[in-house]
Amino acid sequence: WLQAANEGVFVPSSSELEYVRGLYDAGLAQLDRDLSNLFHELRRRGYLDGALIVVTSDHGEEFFEHGQLMHGGFHDEIARVPLILVPPLGTNLKLRTISAVTRSIDIASTIADFAGAPGLGSGRSLRSAFSEGARLEDGEVMFLASVLRTSDAAGRFRYFEDEKGPGLWDLGVDPGERTELLARDPTPSASARALTARERLAQLRKAALAFDAQLRARSSTSPAVLSKEAEDRLKGLGYGGR
Numbered sequence: 001w002l003q004a005a006n007e008g009v010f011v012p013s014s015s016e017l018e019y020v021r022g023l024y025d026a027g028l029a030q031l032d033r034d035l036s037n038l039f040h041e042l043r044r045r046g047y048l049d050g051a052l053i054v055v056t057s058d059h060g061e062e063f064f065e066h067g068q069l070m071h072g073g074f075h076d077e078i079a080r081v082p083l084i085l086v087p088p089l090g091t092n093l094k095l096r097t098i099s100a101v102t103r104s105i106d107i108a109s110t111i112a113d114f115a116g117a118p119g120l121g122s123g124r125s126l127r128s129a130f131s132e133g134a135r136l137e138d139g140e141v142m143f144l145a146s147v148l149r150t151s152d153a154a155g156r157f158r159y160f161e162d163e164k165g166p167g168l169w170d171l172g173v174d175p176g177e178r179t180e181l182l183a184r185d186p187t188p189s190a191s192a193r194a195l196t197a198r199e200r201l202a203q204l205r206k207a208a209l210a211f212d213a214q215l216r217a218r219s220s221t222s223p224a225v226l227s228k229e230a231e232d233r234l235k236g237l238g239y240g241g242r
Contacts, residue, residue, distance in 0.1 A: 002069050017063055024061060052114050053086040054107060066177070074147045074160060075169075075177050085110070085130050098129050100136035101149065101156070122211060140204065148201045152193065159197035168194050 005012050012020070035055075042048050059071045060078050071078050083102055087093050105123035112118060113125035128134035138156065141149040148159045155172030168190055169177040181190040226234070 005064075006068050006070075006072060012064060012069070020069065021063055024063075048088075050088045052088060052111065053084075054111065055082065055084040055086075056104070056107065057081040058104075074143050075158075076171075076175070079141065079143050079147070079149065083107070085126075087114075087130075093131055094133070096130060096133055098126070098136060100129075101138040101141060101151075102126060102136070103139045103141050106139065122207065140200070142201065142204045142208070145205055145208070146201075148197050148204070150197065150200065152196070154189070154193075157193060157197070159194060159201065161198065161201070166194055166198065168197070 004010065039048065039053075042051070058081070060076075060081055061071055062068050062073050062075070062077045065077050066073055066075050103123060105121055106126050107123065108121055109119035109123045109125045110127055110130075112120055113127040119125055124139070126136070129136045138151045141147075143149065146161055149171075150157065150159075155170065157171055158169045158177065160167040166182055168181040168186075169179070170181060171177070181187070182194055186194070
């Protein structure tokens, strides 16, 4: 049903979308219960006393905001996810909300910083923002190697490119990303933004490939061999591609 809707066989009705949202909400409620049980047991065993807890997600879900269901797209309903850090029990830190754009690549360096270890990868540590309320600038987000969520003097925007051409959305005036700015008679400012973003996206791709090459060089030359059971489980989750 989901695949047929995503392929344009039909457009889900409002009641069908409400039902799918209800299933998603039920999944979140179950996750809340599971996490509660997990943390309760960890606390009972004394494992939380010195633990840093990080809660995040790899992606969000779309409910036809941009003509698709689930998570095949790149807009904010997919790319914008929660990031919650809970310091070790007894740590005297205030509750803070960070409004700047943070990234998944920042998480490893943040954990390393809390542990007193060097940073990892190209991400930055968010510890000072959480611990001291230090101001953060928006981080650049490269998503699926073809999407850049960034900002300039005019504010935040998203740039996207594929075989059909580029796309640009001004997140400051259009947070729902309803108006694509390059499809018809783009303004000079939109064209300039797109050109700058395209060049920056190419730079980030190059940096990511270089980092990947470094990791491969450090790793064993022998690839990991998964058992048939493990491969089947990965394929069942949709991660069986090569």
